[in-house]
Amino acid sequence: MMNARVHRVGGWTSRLIALATLALGLAASPAAWAVNDLPGGPAVNQIDLTPAATHIAEDLHWLHNYMLIICLVIFVAVFGVMFYSIFKHRKSKGAVPATFHESLAVEIAWTVVPFVIVIFMALPATRVVVAMKDTTNADITVKVTGYQWKWGYDYINGEGEGIGFVSTLDTAQRDFSDSGKPPTADDYLFKVDNPLVVPVGKKIRVITTADDVIHSWSVPAFGVKQDAIPGFVRDAWFKAERIGIFYGQCSELCGKEHAYMPIQVKVVSAEDYTKWVADQKKAIAAKADDPNKVWALDALMARGEKVYTGNCAVCHKPDGKGAGPVKPLDASAVVLSDNHLEQITTVLNGRLDKGMPSWKAVLNDTDLAAVITYTKNSWSNHTGQIVQPAEVLAARK
């Protein structure tokens, strides 16, 4: 019932306002900007709220129209009286001023009646507020981090957990903005490299935070706007009812590029979402250890310790002293040497004659570089040397 009402009211107000606009001779001039409506984002010369894609957004549209109608009725009634008086009670029409200037009954009436009206406004709003704030029982939780000037998305719970990426405005569009003559693209200032992808019909809880200053994550079609506050987390939720792409823009002044950090949410079917998650996971695995990444000593040490404990300590012992035929690594000349190559080849190919296996096929370049760096900087070894994965990669050839 609420839905039907939304559409009826929306259509009626839209038409009325469009008519008024036309009547003033201020009709749109689409020729100047040959742009089309952007589904899920703004329409050309849109005069009403963005079409709802969630029940909450529908509810708040209803609430807005309900308020607008009450306000319009009061407005017409009150100013009907005023303009009647203005035209009727004029000196030029021979009006003689009355002398009344007080009435307790009238004062009480126009205090109590508005009070009652306000209560009738507050009641439906209360229900929507409570529904909006109920972020429990979410299917998927996404952490949204505002940066100057991009959005970070991390799937932290539910299907897709572990996926994380950064979403930035298309750089060509940013350049067009500077040029002062942007092309007439329908998604001008809305196009991003990586949209947030969510399944349709699932409750998505959004946890917002920020890295630098306050930003605000907003998608009008969902009825969501939640400030992203550095050092704090806040949450909101939405459950998209239809498949499509929905747009929003940062809604809290966050510095010079404030206008250039749009939000794009791609709502897909459950199957497409599962497929997207699988693709993302594959991509993550592929990208996990880029052998050309340059590591810092402590990151490599932390990782090396794990590799050492899991693979080497059984023979070389946790203290690196070795045992029996197994050579000690602690104070070993090969380990301490400035020339990394001998140790790298030893680990890669093994010394089968002395019981050292080949690790070439077991550990990747990063793991190998980490563990070698670890041995070079543990126990009594304090070489300060770092072996980067690229060196291991080179030695493989």
Add this chain to the structure above:
Amino acid sequence: MSAVLDPHGHADGHAHDDHHDHHAPTGWRRWVFATNHKDIGTLYLLFSFTMLMVGGVLALCIRAELAQPGLQFFNPEMFNQFTTMHGLIMVFGAIMPAFVGFANWMVPLQVGASDMAFARMNNFSFWLLIPAAAMLVGSFFTPGGAPAAGWTLYAPLTLQMGPSMDMSIFAMHIMGASSIMGSINIIVTILNMRAPGMTLMKMPLFCWTWLITAYLLIAVMPVLAGAITMTLTDRHFGTSFFNPAGGGDPVLYQHVFWFFGHPEVYIMILPAFGIVSAIVPAFARKKLFGYASMVYATASIAILSFIVWAHHMFATGMPVTGQLFFMYATMLIAVPTGVKIFNWLATMWRGSMTFETPMLFAVGFIFVFTMGGFTGLILAMAPVDIELQDTYYVVAHFHYVLVAGSLYALFAGFYYWSPKWTGVMYNETRGKIHFWWSLIAFNVTFFPMHFLGLAGMPRRYADYPAQFADFNLLASIGAFFFGFAQVYFFLLVVLPVMRGKGEKAPQKPWDGAEGLEWEVPSPAPFHTFEEPPKLNADATRVIG
């Protein structure tokens, strides 16, 4: 003879000629050493109009940039400086000092006092504004330009600003000190210096609204000072009130700021209510309806203004009970505000109205301010507010209450009282042109912003999607027309009356006007009510 605007003052029955003050300053000294409430009122009004022009130029820079998509004139950093400084200058430089100027001129005249209670402090509170304004405007010329964090100066963005931020903080401290001194002066004048027989409940409503406003100012200006001082120490002295990196809370800033900021909104509108409450009865030739309820409604609005601040912060993510509380409290303000509108209508009802320029602006105020009131009520609904927060809907809303509200009331007040100030009548035709030109241009500028906001266009954006292009162009065209209307007003209405050109004003140019200001000649002599006047029973006329 002391520096009088009109040496022929006689009708108040106790001409100033009986004490010859040979040391009264003349020339520039008259203004720098001014202790006379009328001179200081004039200074305040000229200062605020100057700042209105500066803030207006910034607004037009904003609208020029926004006339079409893409960046044509300014880079986004510059754009943010314009929006920030437009807000700060209009609020602290234009609207607030303008109302203080009206208070200086009119409060002593309306309560039958000889001057403001603390004449030298009055001088100081005005002259403090000059260095403050110089620092504020001068911040454009510091490395990195003016502050660009929005007039609300939200942390932690303010922590990234350059030295101009510190200049603006000092400027606001000084303006705050000036406001507090001005308020003390007004309160003491009203409470202690009323003519015998002028009881509080017989006092003109303009004095009542200013009395309440002055209390609001004293209550909240120190809160602003606290917020910006904490920002200052966060920036330079290693504190972390609002800096999350040190465990501070950025939202705390917003709470403190809006605890100042919401009463500030009423500081800028309550005296406007007072001006309109003087003008409507004068031109309806009928007593103000429900005088007592007007006083109580003003007081209710002032008290409620302290418990609604967080409705500016629904999008920060408050607990559900917090949202409900602030939503209900905010909606409650509609009740006393409605009472005021109804009382004005009842005053007009069965009156005998004429529509000279003051009345046009007063009726325009009631009509257009009410539209801003209704959008305020819609924004009070937390769910709708979350959809519209930080969009152009909010920009439309507060310009409807601040421009069509406060500024129109100031114009109304100027047209109503300028004959008393200058001794000549303004040009009625030009006044009417000013009114209709402003009214139409204002609505062309700001009405389309409701649509932009509903469609989701965020505020403080230097560039926007092309779907918003037409309404933005319309708003920009309207803005330039509105700006030119105010230049017209100054050159063709204000300047001539300041030069004394025009028909000589009678002592009481409005036959329905009431109050002691109409008991002194036009222009008001330099000194008025040196002896407390004897008043009639309802304290509206001098009888002896």
